[in-house]
Amino acid sequence: MEDQVARYYSLKVEQYGATSQGVDWNGEDSQYQRFYHLSKVFLDVEDAIASFSLIDFGCGYGAYLDFLKSIPHNIAYIGIDISEPMLKHAKEKYPAHEFGDDINAYDAADYTIASGVFNVRQKVGDAEWLSYIHDTLHQMNAVSKKGFSFNVLTSFSDEEFKRDYLYYANPMALFEYCKTHFSKDVALLHDYQLYEFTIIVRK
Numbered sequence: 001m002e003d004q005v006a007r008y009y010s011l012k013v014e015q016y017g018a019t020s021q022g023v024d025w026n027g028e029d030s031q032y033q034r035f036y037h038l039s040k041v042f043l044d045v046e047d048a049i050a051s052f053s054l055i056d057f058g059c060g061y062g063a064y065l066d067f068l069k070s071i072p073h074n075i076a077y078i079g080i081d082i083s084e085p086m087l088k089h090a091k092e093k094y095p096a097h098e099f100g101d102d103i104n105a106y107d108a109a110d111y112t113i114a115s116g117v118f119n120v121r122q123k124v125g126d127a128e129w130l131s132y133i134h135d136t137l138h139q140m141n142a143v144s145k146k147g148f149s150f151n152v153l154t155s156f157s158d159e160e161f162k163r164d165y166l167y168y169a170n171p172m173a174l175f176e177y178c179k180t181h182f183s184k185d186v187a188l189l190h191d192y193q194l195y196e197f198t199i200i201v202r203k
Helices: 002-016 028-043 064-068 084-093 126-142 171-181
Strands: 051-057 074-080 098-100 109-114 144-153 185-189 196-202
Touching (some): 028 109, 028 144, 028 185, 028 196, 064 074, 109 126, 126 144, 126 171, 171 196
Parallel strands (some): 051 074, 051 109, 074 098, 109 144
Antiparallel strands (some): 144 196
16 A cells, blocks of 8 residues: 555656645645644643654655745654655755655654645555554654644545545544543544545654
8 A cells, every 4th residue: 555655656757847736735835734734732731942753654755844834843854755856856955854755663753744645545445544544653652742733635625626536535534533542632633625634643
């Protein structure tokens, strides 16, 4: 399953390069919105001068680093991706930062964020893909000391815009799953103008 996803994104970045289209987003404005909402996992609780570590799971070419330049925190960043072409672009564009393909090769970080990693399921069935999401969330939880956040396309998307190769999740079901398995401190953000939602889990 991961090999299919890796091939999909490898083809995208080879076609479009290190751009928002290269990670299959519509544009930079929507990408910035996603990063902002994901970052609330630490923006709402950490002092502006705080130092902490962060894993960017599914980092692509490292675009989240550009967003991090706009905030004052001192963040030790690690980018993880399963696509070798993505990692090649990331290492070339941000040589001062750490990138790898195995999240378990690093020590646990304070926070983990994941943007877009649950969207492209291609021909995988709903039940199997949801099981993959759950397994990945447990993995993220295990490597996050203070919390983690992720986004998913919403099942409340307009039917005419849905695509068969994408996965649209039930936001309440994932919210309940996170409350049940990870923490009592969970937030569901579904109030911004994109066909998705963000879930924040704090420990």
